[in-house]
Amino acid sequence: MENKKIGIIGTGNMGGAIAVGLVKSGFISASDIFVFDPKEKNLNEMREMGVTACKNNKEVVQNAGVFIVAVKPYHIEGVVNEIKPALTSDKIFISIVAGVGIEELTKMAGENISIFRVMPNTAIALQESLTCISTNGNKTEDKDFVIELFDKLGKTVEIPEELMAAATVLSSCGIAYALRYIRAAMQGGIEIGFGADMAQFITAQTVKGATELILQTGHHPEREIDKVTTPRGVTITGLNEMEHKGFSSSLIQGVLASYKKIDNSGK
Numbered sequence: 001m002e003n004k005k006i007g008i009i010g011t012g013n014m015g016g017a018i019a020v021g022l023v024k025s026g027f028i029s030a031s032d033i034f035v036f037d038p039k040e041k042n043l044n045e046m047r048e049m050g051v052t053a054c055k056n057n058k059e060v061v062q063n064a065g066v067f068i069v070a071v072k073p074y075h076i077e078g079v080v081n082e083i084k085p086a087l088t089s090d091k092i093f094i095s096i097v098a099g100v101g102i103e104e105l106t107k108m109a110g111e112n113i114s115i116f117r118v119m120p121n122t123a124i125a126l127q128e129s130l131t132c133i134s135t136n137g138n139k140t141e142d143k144d145f146v147i148e149l150f151d152k153l154g155k156t157v158e159i160p161e162e163l164m165a166a167a168t169v170l171s172s173c174g175i176a177y178a179l180r181y182i183r184a185a186m187q188g189g190i191e192i193g194f195g196a197d198m199a200q201f202i203t204a205q206t207v208k209g210a211t212e213l214i215l216q217t218g219h220h221p222e223r224e225i226d227k228v229t230t231p232r233g234v235t236i237t238g239l240n241e242m243e244h245k246g247f248s249s250s251l252i253q254g255v256l257a258s259y260k261k262i263d264n265s266g267k
């Protein structure tokens, strides 16, 4: 692929976060990122970062060799119809749209274009995404570029497309589940004496520490928990009370409910 300029179609929560992460990463100069969004406010935020705002989606695809579609599932078909005249065989089409498969995307865009499904999360703005990539038999050169691109924006894992719905739940929704844990722990922290800001800082840094313990050692969480739970101590008392109230079960059921929602809606 010759043209390594990057397009983003839809600069809402995710498209905007990708643009921010890309500019921060220095992987590409801001002016080589081409975006369109019908919301002028979103485009202005992009312009302020030095990103090139286009007049429409077709112009994005004409300028960029690789483009990321980050619109809601119900807008994808309209977007693909709009960009179709600019879809030459040298383009790489990356979709982060939840629940829309490569087969469906191929029907919309045509056979002769390289299509990837990618599932990032909002931490991509900080280059801390966990991004799942499904390559479905694309050319090695294209695949290498897409992986390199998202490696600059966090960590990547390559998965078969059949796991994309599960990836959406565990990684993309997962950020929200983790944040809800942080909020709940903060609320407990406030009730036992901390101000909100201090409770937030203590909880967030503690979660970061827990995450690093797992990521850096590869240990099972329970192995690290065993080091904290003094017999007859305060930790096990709290943990057991959480389990009596359904903590793990509630999380697992939430994950399954999100997964079912993707299956049910086909989105």
Ligand SMILES: NC(=O)C1=CN([C@@H]2O[C@H](COP(=O)(O)OP(=O)(O)OC[C@H]3O[C@@H](n4cnc5c(N)ncnc54)[C@H](O)[C@@H]3O)[C@@H](O)[C@H]2O)C=CC1
Pocket (backbone or CB within 6 Å): 009, 010, 011, 012, 013, 014, 015, 036, 037, 038, 039, 042, 057, 070, 071, 072, 073, 075, 078, 079, 096, 097, 098, 099, 119, 120, 121, 122, 172, 173
């Ligand atoms: N929000 C998240 O954490 C994640 C979202 N996704 C997927 O990313 C996609 C976007 O989600 P969000 O960013 O949350 O939604 P959003 O609503 O924040 O952003 C979508 C953007 O698309 C723009 N848009 C609407 N019609 C358009 C058109 N014809 N051309 C160009 N832009 C258009 C909207 O103005 C909006 O700014 C969805 O398909 C979602 O499934 C995937 C992973 C994580």
Ligand SMILES: O=C(O)[C@@H]1CCC=N1
Pocket (backbone or CB within 6 Å): 098, 168, 172, 173
């Ligand atoms: O909630 C949603 O439907 C989207 C997909 C993954 C994260 N947000």
